Amino acid sequence: MISVHRLTKRYGRAVAVEELSFDVAPGAVTGFLGPNGSGKSTTMRMIMGLDAPDAGQALIGGRPYAELTWPLREVGALLEARTYHPGRSAHQHLSALAAGGGIPRARVGEVLETVGLSEVAHRRAGTFSLGMSQRLGIAGALLGDPGVLLFDEPVNGLDPEGVRWIRDLMKSLAAEGRTVLVSSHLISEMALTAEHLVVIGQGRLLADTTVAELTADGGSLEEAFFRLTSGSAAYRGTNVTPPTSASSSPRRTR
Ligand SMILES: Nc1ncnc2c1ncn2[C@@H]1O[C@H](COP(=O)(O)OP(=O)(O)OP(=O)(O)O)[C@@H](O)[C@H]1O
Structure with a gap:
């Protein structure tokens, strides 16, 4: 369980997160949505205890991250890809994490297998593609077999196979009774992955609901998202009308 209570963060005069409160329950994938820069x-x-709030608190299983005895065993996160030393192999990177987190070494082989990196486990991680890097980041998150998992834009830049793999992984982690919070810009992907949604705009809560409820009027999740966030997107281009099928046939070349 993740509990966020009246969380507030300012950078100078800019408010990044304001009085934000929501809970993330175990057993379902919760999508975390919002326009660019929404917090x-x-x-x-x-x-994850990487930034200190100006007010409010964020709790994992009832305690702030800093008070967790064995953090890697309680919460795992993929916040940025490529947070490893490029000269180290995947195996070396995960072994170092395991040693620091009090996790048995045998877990390294297990998580490499789970994410499909066993065959390249001893290659320098600096040579990894974006998809392989994401998988290595996910292996790190899973290392301590934690009950709470956070993924920030895990499918960014991945090919369709990688996207589907991550979708299935999120769902199976939730089905095992874990708490899974995943942010994404891809609304259509969230419609396939998440049951629950927390939507924010300009650092404030806009909705804490289910995908089913948001689309109960028969519209798409994308339409519901735009309705919710219409007043809180920092950047929005002019409306562009997509071409009709009659005018969109490819231009003939001689
Ligand atoms: N270290 C920082 N210093 C100053 N401002 C920051 C910092 N980190 C974030 N911000 C600002 O806080 C706001 C929220 O940013 P954040 O990255 O949390 O949004 P986001 O919803 O994750 O955005 P995106 O969808 O584009 O990744 C933005 O206005 C951003 O410019």
């Missing part, structure tokens, strides 16, 4: 990453960093 999703800042909130996740505060949950």
Whole structure:
């Protein structure tokens, strides 16, 4: 269980997160949505104890991150890809994490297998593609077999196979009774992955609901998202009308 209570973070005069409160329950994937700059990453960093809130608190299983005895065994997170030394192999990187977190070495092989990196376990991680890096980051999050998992934009830049793999992984982790919070810009992907949604805009809560409830009027999740966030997107281009099928046929070349 993750509990965020009246969480507030300012950077100078700018308010990144304001009086934000929500709970993330175990057993379902909770999508964390919001326009660019709405405070999703800042909130996740505060949950993980990487940023200190100006007010309010973020709790994991009832305690702030700093008070967890064995953090890696209680919460795992993929916040940024490529947070490893490029000269180290995946195996070396995970072994170092395991040693620091009081996790048996045998877990390294297990998580490498889970994420499909066993065959490249001894290759320098600096040579990894984006998809492989994401998998290594996820292996790190799973290392301590934690009950709470946070993923910040895990499918960014991945190919369709990688996207589907991550979707299935999130769902199976939730089905095992874990708490799974995942942020994404891809609304259509969230419609397939998440049951519950927390939507924020300009650091404030806009909705804490289910996908089913948001789309109960028969519209798409994307339409519901735009309705919710219409007043809180920092950047929005002019409306562009997509071409009709008659005018969108490819231009003929001679
Ligand atoms: N270290 C920082 N210093 C100053 N401002 C920051 C810092 N980190 C975040 N911000 C600001 O806080 C606000 C929230 O940023 P954050 O990255 O949390 O949003 P986000 O929802 O994750 O955005 P995106 O969807 O674009 O990743 C933004 O206005 C951002 O510019």
